[in-house]
Amino acid sequence: MASFAIHDVPCINQSRESLALRDVLGAGIAVDGGKINGPRYGARKGVSFWENSTFDGRSRRCSSALRFGGATRSQRVFHLHGDGVLSAMGKAGALATGPGLPIVDDPNALHSRCCPRSAGPGYGAVTRLFAECKTSCHRCAGRFQRCHSLCSPGHSVRAQSSSSRICRSATNIVTGDAIEKGCNPLRKKQGYSDVCKSQPFFGTSVDSGANRRRSFRVNGSARELRRKEARMEVSGRSSEALDDSRQTYDSRQTYDSRQTRRQYGRGKKSATYGREGNSRPREQQSANRRPMVGEDLRRGWDSKKNVTGGEGDRGFAANVAPGNEKKGELEFRPDGRTVKTFFGSEGFLDEDDEDDEDDDQDDEEYADDSDGDQDDDDDDDDNEVETGVRGKLKDGNGEMDDSFNSTLKDLECQHFGKARLAVRGTADRPEIGLFETDSHVVTDIPKCRAHHPNINCVVEIVRKAIIDFKIVPYDEDTGTGELRYLQLVVSTNNTSLPVEERYAKGKVQLSLVWNARDMSSPEAEMIEPFTQALWRLGGPGSTANVLHSVWLNFQTSRGNVILGGRWRHLFGEKELWERLGGVDVCFAPGSFGQANYKAYEALLRRLQKSVKRGSWVTELYAGVGAIGLSLAMTRQCRRVKCVEVNKLSQPSFEKSLARLPPTVRGKISWHCADVSQSPIQWLQGADVVIVDPPRKGLEPPVIDALRLASMRGRGKTKEKPSATRNSCHWHDFVEQDCIELLQENCWHLAYVYAYQFFPGTDSMELMAVFKRGKKPRKKDPMKKWKRKKMGLGKARAAKLKRKLAKKGANVKASK
Numbered sequence: 001m002a003s004f005a006i007h008d009v010p011c012i013n014q015s016r017e018s019l020a021l022r023d024v025l026g027a028g029i030a031v032d033g034g035k036i037n038g039p040r041y042g043a044r045k046g047v048s049f050w051e052n053s054t055f056d057g058r059s060r061r062c063s064s065a066l067r068f069g070g071a072t073r074s075q076r077v078f079h080l081h082g083d084g085v086l087s088a089m090g091k092a093g094a095l096a097t098g099p100g101l102p103i104v105d106d107p108n109a110l111h112s113r114c115c116p117r118s119a120g121p122g123y124g125a126v127t128r129l130f131a132e133c134k135t136s137c138h139r140c141a142g143r144f145q146r147c148h149s150l151c152s153p154g155h156s157v158r159a160q161s162s163s164s165r166i167c168r169s170a171t172n173i174v175t176g177d178a179i180e181k182g183c184n185p186l187r188k189k190q191g192y193s194d195v196c197k198s199q200p201f202f203g204t205s206v207d208s209g210a211n212r213r214r215s216f217r218v219n220g221s222a223r224e225l226r227r228k229e230a231r232m233e234v235s236g237r238s239s240e241a242l243d244d245s246r247q248t249y250d251s252r253q254t255y256d257s258r259q260t261r262r263q264y265g266r267g268k269k270s271a272t273y274g275r276e277g278n279s280r281p282r283e284q285q286s287a288n289r290r291p292m293v294g295e296d297l298r299r300g301w302d303s304k305k306n307v308t309g310g311e312g313d314r315g316f317a318a319n320v321a322p323g324n325e326k327k328g329e330l331e332f333r334p335d336g337r338t339v340k341t342f343f344g345s346e347g348f349l350d351e352d353d354e355d356d357e358d359d360d361q362d363d364e365e366y367a368d369d370s371d372g373d374q375d376d377d378d379d380d381d382d383n384e385v386e387t388g389v390r391g392k393l394k395d396g397n398g399e400m401d402d403s404f405n406s407t408l409k410d411l412e413c414q415h416f417g418k419a420r421l422a423v424r425g426t427a428d429r430p431e432i433g434l435f436e437t438d439s440h441v442v443t444d445i446p447k448c449r450a451h452h453p454n455i456n457c458v459v460e461i462v463r464k465a466i467i468d469f470k471i472v473p474y475d476e477d478t479g480t481g482e483l484r485y486l487q488l489v490v491s492t493n494n495t496s497l498p499v500e501e502r503y504a505k506g507k508v509q510l511s512l513v514w515n516a517r518d519m520s521s522p523e524a525e526m527i528e529p530f531t532q533a534l535w536r537l538g539g540p541g542s543t544a545n546v547l548h549s550v551w552l553n554f555q556t557s558r559g560n561v562i563l564g565g566r567w568r569h570l571f572g573e574k575e576l577w578e579r580l581g582g583v584d585v586c587f588a589p590g591s592f593g594q595a596n597y598k599a600y601e602a603l604l605r606r607l608q609k610s611v612k613r614g615s616w617v618t619e620l621y622a623g624v625g626a627i628g629l630s631l632a633m634t635r636q637c638r639r640v641k642c643v644e645v646n647k648l649s650q651p652s653f654e655k656s657l658a659r660l661p662p663t664v665r666g667k668i669s670w671h672c673a674d675v676s677q678s679p680i681q682w683l684q685g686a687d688v689v690i691v692d693p694p695r696k697g698l699e700p701p702v703i704d705a706l707r708l709a710s711m712r713g714r715g716k717t718k719e720k721p722s723a724t725r726n727s728c729h730w731h732d733f734v735e736q737d738c739i740e741l742l743q744e745n746c747w748h749l750a751y752v753y754a755y756q757f758f759p760g761t762d763s764m765e766l767m768a769v770f771k772r773g774k775k776p777r778k779k780d781p782m783k784k785w786k787r788k789k790m791g792l793g794k795a796r797a798a799k800l801k802r803k804l805a806k807k808g809a810n811v812k813a814s815k
């Protein structure tokens with residue numbers, strides 16, 4: 001029996017790496033990524049390339065490549081984007097080739113984790129590849145791909161994950177995902193084409209069924225650079241020299257897609273690459289040129305000058321491109337939009353109930369589909385896939401959602417608004433940052449690009465105060481020292497500021513985790529002068545004015561638990577409020593809070609759209625009840641029950657509740673309980689169940705209860721598993737909770753949305769909607785024989801049928 005091994009390797013969209021990769025990997029493989037690389041370097045060597053832009057695209061291309069490409073000979077699949085998420089998708093694609101072909105995650109593939117924060121396999125892959133190709137980054141020697149690439153301006157040969165868009169801007173390499181978000185024709189109504197026009201584009205392209213008809217333009221400089229690269233490769237010159245030239249090029253590059261297509265007709269998949277674009281007048285090129293990378297942000301960052309000793313943060317500014325930071329959510333609709341097998345009177349909306357826009361999108365989807373790969377059409381016929389996730393993935397249509405509308409500032413989703421950083425090192429040279437993977441060695445991450453700028457600013461203030469007051473950082477070996485961790489949470493809801501300034505001027509709630517039992521402990525001696533100094537440097541009276549409040553957490557345990565149970569408020573406001581999902585939500589430093597409130601807001605809005613008015617909602621793993629409060633308010637739920645184990649969340653919930661109108665207040669309750677203990681009791685009477693478990697996923701009793709509830713016809717479930725620290729959370733989600741819920745047709749996966757909560761990492765937050773029972777079969781728009789006779793794909797047939805139906809309706813109306 002054949003087997004497919006998925007090798008996760010970094011996104012190689014540059015000739016140099018591509019060449020190296022080809023030598024490393026050899027021939028006779030199927031590779032995901034880069035149409036340039038394919039025909040130029042791959043095909044000759046028997047390497048079959050495919051390109052993707054959408055989730056579904058990946059699956060399909062993968063499937064095609066497996067069947068028609070080199071993979072069928074070698075049974076090896078290389079996934080060039082090198083991140084767990086995409087790997088999982090690649091795997092899904094491989095699965096789509098048919099049942100009975102086991103997929104092996106090759107242990108010798110380039111998997112490892114080396115990034116301190118939620119680094120996925122991709123990061124390890126990058127490192128390993130660099131090691132193999134001897135082209136390690138000159139700045140950080142390829143050690144900590146994410147953090148260093150984020151923190152070091154001009155970091156050179158970073159091959160980043162699909163989701164780390166900041167990384168992309170750092171190197172000005174735009175890969176699959178960016179293109180997908182920018183150029184997917186499905187998104188044209190949603191303003192994404194503008195984004196794609198302004199994307200810096202590094203002489204590469206990623207394509208898919210969705211994007212294949214568009215051509216990319218690379219100006220002369222790009223070609224020049226590629227030639228230069230090839231020359232350097234041959235002459236063995238250093239990567240630094242190459243990086244320099246690449247950076248020079250980056251500032252001049254132009255990328256265009258849709259406009260080119262409109263003006264010059266459709267380009268062929270790869271043959272027209274570059275040609276069409278180059279035929280455009282130069283003035284037009286410059287008119288479309290994106291602003292110089294980092295121009296806008298630099299201004300923002302200079303305002304922080306005084307905080308970091310007059311240095312500002314030019315490093316950050318120099319590489320982040322406004323307009324390139326468009327964040328988005330992906331919507332995966334496995335199939336069908338009309339599902340009517342609901343139980344209970346209320347609950348989730350049918351897809352049909354949602355806005356009309358979806359219909360339009362669907363049209364486009366179909367249109368796109370029909371032009372897609374030849375085998376796409378017959379996927380269903382040829383590959384009878386198993387039920388469950390496999391089928392869902394195969395059928396899915398990746399598309400962007402417009403929840404991140406253009407008014408939501410791109411930048412606002414680009415940062416972690418919450419960070420927990422370890423403090424180690426010595427009093428003279430404190431190191432404040434993240435642990436390296438699988439170790440407790442701290443990597444200092446000053447000016448981390450993934451953090452909200454004010455978090456970095458506060459970190460610098462703390463660093464300075466540690467040095468001034470000779471505060472001893474914690475030593476894990478001996479259990480001695482004073483300061484263990486910092487927790488920094490940005491509040492961006494200062495209503496005294498104009499809306500557009502609130503994010504940038506967000507203030508930081510700082511919590512110091514101190515290695516002491518309480519204030520009377522000998523280790524707590526320095527707390528008072530130290531925190532006073534912090535407040536002086538960063539509090540309201542200071543020039544920096546970045547501190548919202550200062551809290552103290554006492555933790556003496558020798559284990560890995562970051563926070564202790566005792567808190568003390570020292571300075572500033574006690575509560576941190578955010579406006580989320582249409583309600584004010586209060587967060588205490590000890591309660592759970594999301595890392596990216598802007599992305600969370602988008603998720604909540606989508607969630608609201610999916611729940612019917614007047615539903616009975618149960619929210620398990622509720623935290624401070626943000627989801628429940630928001631639904632109670634906006635969906636006029638007849639009952640909302642929030643269940644959470646952490647009692648520190650209760651005061652916050654009650655404060656938030658107090659701000660709701662009295663009519664809503666009476667309908668929502670918060671219960672402190674462990675949901676794994678007889679969870680079925682919480683599901684009684686519910687139309688909708690929302691579960692947002694911690695990273696480890698749903699506990700078995702909860703899964704059992706959900707399945708039981710489904711079988712008893714009680715309620716619908718909505719699962720929003722949090723992203724796991726291993727970037728492959730999609731994979732985890734699919735393998736664990738999802739599979740279990742889908743078993744025995746208890747639930748079917750209606751759709752999944754992915755949100756970028758964790759910029760600069762491979763992790764994504766997923767919101768999956770399950771509906772009860774078996775998935776209803778989608779009707780074939782036209783009989784197969786008829787389609788074949790007419791030479792139409794399934795999608796085009798559907799479109800044609802709709803068109804005719806519409807026409808018929810018009811004719812009838814006119815009669």
Ligand SMILES: C[S@@+](CC[C@H](N)C(=O)[O-])C[C@H]1O[C@@H](n2cnc3c(N)ncnc32)[C@H](O)[C@@H]1O
Pocket residue numbers: 592593594620621622623624625626627643644645646673674675676692693694695722
């Ligand atoms: C990912 S957070 C979700 C919080 C909330 N849904 C939100 O969006 O703010 C998971 C929450 O589940 C809680 N939790 C973990 N295990 C639990 C259990 N066995 N029973 C109840 N709650 C639990 C944690 O305390 C945490 O607040």
